[in-house]
Structure formats: C-alpha cells, structure tokens
Amino acid sequence: MLKLVALFLFLVPSFTTYFADRIQGTAAPGISLWQLLYFFIVLLVVRILAGLPVLFFAISTVSFLALPVVFVGSLIWVVKTLATGDSGQIYAQSKHYVSLLLNMLAVIPLAIAFISQIPFREYELHLFQRTGGVSLREKSLLMATRVINHILFTVIPNVLQVWREEHRTKQPLLLHEVPEDIFVERAKRLKQRIIKSVMQMFDVGLASICFALEYIPLWALEIGALPSPQQIEEHRDGK
Amino acid sequence: MANDKQVKNLVYVGIITAFATLAFVGTTILRIPIPTTGGYFNLGDTFVMIGALLYGPIAGLFVGLIGPTVSDGIGFPQFMLATAVVKAAEGLFVGLIGLSLNRSQSYVKAGAALILGVAILVVGYFVFEALVYPFLAKTAPFFGVTDFNAAIGEMLPNAIQGVLSAIIAFGIWRVLKPKTRSEG
Numbered sequence: 001m002l003k004l005v006a007l008f009l010f011l012v013p014s015f016t017t018y019f020a021d022r023i024q025g026t027a028a029p030g031i032s033l034w035q036l037l038y039f040f041i042v043l044l045v046v047r048i049l050a051g052l053p054v055l056f057f058a059i060s061t062v063s064f065l066a067l068p069v070v071f072v073g074s075l076i077w078v079v080k081t082l083a084t085g086d087s088g089q090i091y092a093q094s095k096h097y098v099s100l101l102l103n104m105l106a107v108i109p110l111a112i113a114f115i116s117q118i119p120f121r122e123y124e125l126h127l128f129q130r131t132g133g134v135s136l137r138e139k140s141l142l143m144a145t146r147v148i149n150h151i152l153f154t155v156i157p158n159v160l161q162v163w164r165e166e167h168r169t170k171q172p173l174l175l176h177e178v179p180e181d182i183f184v185e186r187a188k189r190l191k192q193r194i195i196k197s198v199m200q201m202f203d204v205g206l207a208s209i210c211f212a213l214e215y216i217p218l219w220a221l222e223i224g225a226l227p228s229p230q231q232i233e234e235h236r237d238g239k
Numbered sequence: 240m241a242n243d244k245q246v247k248n249l250v251y252v253g254i255i256t257a258f259a260t261l262a263f264v265g266t267t268i269l270r271i272p273i274p275t276t277g278g279y280f281n282l283g284d285t286f287v288m289i290g291a292l293l294y295g296p297i298a299g300l301f302v303g304l305i306g307p308t309v310s311d312g313i314g315f316p317q318f319m320l321a322t323a324v325v326k327a328a329e330g331l332f333v334g335l336i337g338l339s340l341n342r343s344q345s346y347v348k349a350g351a352a353l354i355l356g357v358a359i360l361v362v363g364y365f366v367f368e369a370l371v372y373p374f375l376a377k378t379a380p381f382f383g384v385t386d387f388n389a390a391i392g393e394m395l396p397n398a399i400q401g402v403l404s405a406i407i408a409f410g411i412w413r414v415l416k417p418k419t420r421s422e423g
Contacts, residue, residue, distance in 0.1 A: 216253035
C-alpha cells in the first residue's frame with residue numbers, strides 16, 4: 001500500500017506545472033531541466049519500488065506507444081511544411097514532440113508501475129477466503145479486476161502475437177534491390193492497402209472482443225456463488 | 240447459490256469493464272497526432288460504438304466515459320474533460336438507438352446509430368475545442384490548447400476517425416449481433 005501511495009505521489013507532478021515553474025532552465029532545445037530530471041527520477045523510482053522486470057516491461061511498452069506518436073506527428077508536420085511552404089512553426093513543433101516524448105517516457109512507466117503494484121491477486125484471495133460473506137459491490141469489483149487483468153495481460157498480448165505471426169512483413173530490401181518504380185507501384189496499390197488495413201483492424205477488434213468476453217459468464221457464476229453477508233448471517237442463525 | 244439477477248448484474252459489469260478496457264487499449268495503442276490542436280487520431284471509438292449497439296445506452300455511456308478518458312490521462316491530460324463528455328454522449332445516444340435494434344436488427348437503424356455517433360464525436364469535440372476550452376483557459380491555462388481555428392482544423396481528422404471506427408464497428412456488429420428468428 002505504501003508503494004502505491006509513493007507511486008501516486010510521484011505521478012502528481014506530471015499533472016501540475018508547480019515544479020516546472022520552480023525548476024527553471026533548459027537541458028536541450030525543447031527539453032526543460034525539470035522534465036529531464038523528472039524522467040530520471042521516474043526511472044529510479046520504478047526500479048526501486050516496482051523492480052527491474054517491471055521497469056523493462058514499462059520501457060518496452062512506452063517505446064511501443066510513444067515512438068509512433070512522436071515520429072508520425074513529426075512526419076505529418078514535415079509533410080505539412082513541404083506542402084504549404086510555411087516553415088514558421090517547424091522548430092516549435094520539433095521542440096513540442098521532443099517534449100511530448102519525454103513526457104510520455106516518464107508518465108507511462110509510472111502508470112504501469114502503479115498498476116503492477118495493485119494487489120489484484122491478494123484481493124481476490126482475500127475475498128474468496130473471507131468467512132463473513134462478500135457484498136454485491138465487492139463481487140462487482142472482483143469481476144471488474146479479473147476482466148481488466150485478463151484483457152491487459154492475456155487477450156491483448158495473445159491477439160497481437162497472432163496478428164504479427166499472420167501478417168509478417170517482408171524482409172527490408174537493400175538499396176540496390178529497390179526497383180526504380182517502387183513508389184509508383186505502391187501508390188497504385190494504395191487503395192488495396194487501405195482496405196486491407198481496415199480489414200486487419202476489423203479482425204483484431206473482433207478477436208479482442210470475443211476473447212475478452214469468453215470467460216465472463218463463467219466468472220459471473222463463480223463469483224456470484226460466493227455467499228453474501230446476509231446468507232452468512234442466516235446460516236449462523238440456523239435459518 | 241447465486242441468484243439469476245445477481246449473475247446477470249455481474250455479467251453486465253464484466254461486459255462494461257471489458258469494452259471500457261478495450262476502448263482504453265484501442266485509444267492508447269494507435270495514436271496519430273493531429274497537428275492543429277495537439278490532439279490525436281485513434282480507433283477507440285470502435286469499441287464504444289459496438290458496446291453501445293450490442294448492450295444499450297448505459298453500457299455505451301460507461302464504456303465511453305471510462306476507457307478513452309483514462310487513455311487521455313496518459314500523455315494528453317488536457318483532453319480528458321472533452322473526451323469524458325463527448326465519448327459518454329456518443330455511447331449513450333448510439334446505445335439508445337441500439338436498444339431498439341435488439342428487437343428489429345435493422346441495418347438501417349444500426350447505420351443511423353453509428354452516423355449519429357460520428358456526428359456527436361465531430362460536433363462535440365468542435366464545441367469543446369472552439370468554445371469551452373478557450374473559455375476555461377481564461378481561468379485555467381491548463382486548458383489553453385485550442386482555439387476556434389484549430390478546432391475547425393480538427394473536424395476533418397475527427398470525422399475520418401469517426402467514420403473509420405463506425406465502419407469497423409458496423410462490421411463487427413454484423414458478426415456479433417443476436418440472431419433474429421428468420422436467421423435461425
């Protein structure tokens with residue numbers, strides 16, 4: 001519980017400008033000294049409070065989530081600048097995306113560490129072993145935590161793994177192997193590629209829903225069968 | 240032994256949690272930034288729309304309220320307020336039409352519900368970014384991320400996001416919808 005409180009306290013600065021206003025200075029263009037400091041503090045805190053495996057998991061997850069945001073965002077600005085010829089904001093936007101990357105690199109690992117420290121399993125065991133009965137609210141909470149755990153740690157990794165295996169990308173070509181008309185060919189196939197992408201998203205969405213809902217009726221029966229406090233009272237009274 | 244009503248309630252809680260978590264994941268995994276406002280394009284709406292179409296307005300409301308809003312907390316906290324209101328309204332109204340679908344299973348009604356959802360998404364974000372946020376920014380600089388012009392610039396990406404989500408949602412709804420008697 002203390003770990004959760006500590007991790008929550010370290011999350012607070014990311015939602016306020018209080019500390020950023022007090023620690024002035026720039027570490028690099030777009031990166032304030034406070035941001036850089038906060039990033040290193042977060043890594044240290046996650047390492048100490050959640051452990052090395054969680055830190056590694058958090059770093060790989062944040063790379064997966066943040067890098068596309070930053071690179072696609074920057075690319076969109078480059079395309080916009082090339083299209084309009086207006087390069088006025090490009091420097092400010094570069095700084096914005098560097099800053100956003102650092103922000104996500106700090107907030108997401110902390111959020112993952114926070115979730116990893118919530119004692120779902122202990123709570124579940126506690127409710128199953130309790131002799132005084134389980135209220136409907138506790139049963140609902142138990143159901144919700146089970147479903148969240150199932151989706152985040154079983155459904156999504158499995159669906160993504162299957163998707164990767166079924167849609168292996170071709171080996172990248174070496175420069176001398178690239179045909180001259182590659183861009184023309186790809187432009188011609190753009191419509192097909194878009195339709196294919198939508199179909200793939202449809203597949204992933206449908207599979208995720210089916211796997212996510214798979215065990216809910218079974219769990220509802222299992223959790224619903226836990227005696228309520230009233231049933232325990234009646235049993236004790238011999239009714 | 241558990242009574243039927245309690246089991247049904249627990250199933251309902253599980254379904255809302257599942258769709259909210261999927262909406263969270265759908266919003267978090269694929270984020271394409273929109274240059275004008277600093278917002279981002281995502282496909283979390285798919286799960287809000289399907290949840291609402293299949294399980295009604297209350298499910299839609301909670302799925303829209305929880306999943307995408309929590310996702311905004313990671314990296315884009317300034318949009319949490321707009322997302323909470325807009326996505327909850329989207330889920331609620333799509334679900335209200337979806338409720339009548341349980342009897343008829345009409346494709347037209349499902350399409351109408353999804354178009355309404357897209358309209359709520361586009362208009363809702365426009366209202367927040369063009370009017371509400373600039374107003375709030377006068378007292379809280381935290382909300383000073385958009386203005387009228389930026390909000391207009393974000394309407395097209397929001398519309399594309401909504402339409403793409405609705406197309407995927409419609410396809411999934413066709414597969415998962417309860418069978419009518421004529422379908423066996």
